[in-house]
Amino acid sequence: xxxxxxxxxxxxxxxxxxxxxxxxxxxxxxxxxxxxxxxxxxxxxxxxxxxxxxxxxxxxxxxxxxxxxxxxxxxxxxxxxxxxxxxxxxxxxxxxxxxxxxxxxxxxxxxxxxxxxxxxxxxxxxxxxxxxxxxxxxxxxxxxxxxxxxxxxxxxxxxxxxxxxxxxxxxxxxxxxxxxxxxxxxxxxxxxxxxxxxxxxxxxxxxxxxxxxxxxxxxxxxxxxxxxxxxxxxxxxxxxxxxxxx
Numbered sequence: 001x002x003x004x005x006x007x008x009x010x011x012x013x014x015x016x017x018x019x020x021x022x023x024x025x026x027x028x029x030x031x032x033x034x035x036x037x038x039x040x041x042x043x044x045x046x047x048x049x050x051x052x053x054x055x056x057x058x059x060x061x062x063x064x065x066x067x068x069x070x071x072x073x074x075x076x077x078x079x080x081x082x083x084x085x086x087x088x089x090x091x092x093x094x095x096x097x098x099x100x101x102x103x104x105x106x107x108x109x110x111x112x113x114x115x116x117x118x119x120x121x122x123x124x125x126x127x128x129x130x131x132x133x134x135x136x137x138x139x140x141x142x143x144x145x146x147x148x149x150x151x152x153x154x155x156x157x158x159x160x161x162x163x164x165x166x167x168x169x170x171x172x173x174x175x176x177x178x179x180x181x182x183x184x185x186x187x188x189x190x191x192x193x194x195x196x197x198x199x200x201x202x203x204x205x206x207x208x209x210x211x212x213x214x215x216x217x218x219x220x221x222x223x224x225x226x227x228x229x230x231x232x233x234x235x236x237x238x239x240x241x242x243x244x245x246x
Contacts, residue, residue, distance in 0.1 A: 019047040019089040032077030049091040059086040157228035182216035
């Protein structure tokens with residue numbers, strides 16, 4: 001055996017990739033045995049530029065410019081490419097930075113409602129066939145009737161409530177509260193009928209003003225709006241909260 005030194009080189013190299021058309025860097029592994037022309041073809045799918053419009057520049061691990069990779073017939077391994085070196089792709093076609101990722105410049109396609117309604121492969125078409133949601137006439141008619149009945153029930157309850165009446169409020173999931181009716185009717189903040197109540201205790205949400213509109217006046221946190229069916233008017237005197245105790 002002779003005493004020569006054999007240098008073994010890894011057939012693959014891991015490099016960083018950058019380009020003039022993207023602000024994002026990538027990392028890929030390539031065989032040192034491919035030509036620069038073959039490398040450019042592989043880079044097409046990475047940076048989005050055509051191989052015929054590419055110029056390649058090689059930078060060191062510390063991002064120091066080393067040389068241009070301008071010989072398409074040369075092998076990648078013939079250049080001083082080490083792991084973590086950077087290959088910079090210059091797109092000569094005139095592509096601009098991030099032109100493929102800036103969706104604000106993409107013209108949006110909007111299908112007219114009547115054209116969408118004629119499609120047979122849409123979600124709307126499926127819902128029509130299956131009679132789901134608003135396309136179930138029987139179900140929609142039932143819901144409409146239930147809503148109308150609820151509104152009539154609320155209206156009947158409103159007619160039995162007058163401003164100034166003492167009342168008891170029972171809202172599901174909340175403790176029973178006593179107070180005085182301060183407002184009865186419709187509001188701007190939500191549809192339907194509402195009753196404004198001034199509670200005997202600070203168990204409310206406001207002072208009678210909602211979304212900038214004053215419906216009645218009371219101390220802050222004493223006022224609330226509830227649905228008519230939650231209100232019972234009657235002889236509900238204010239409680240004596242221990243005022244006789246010294």
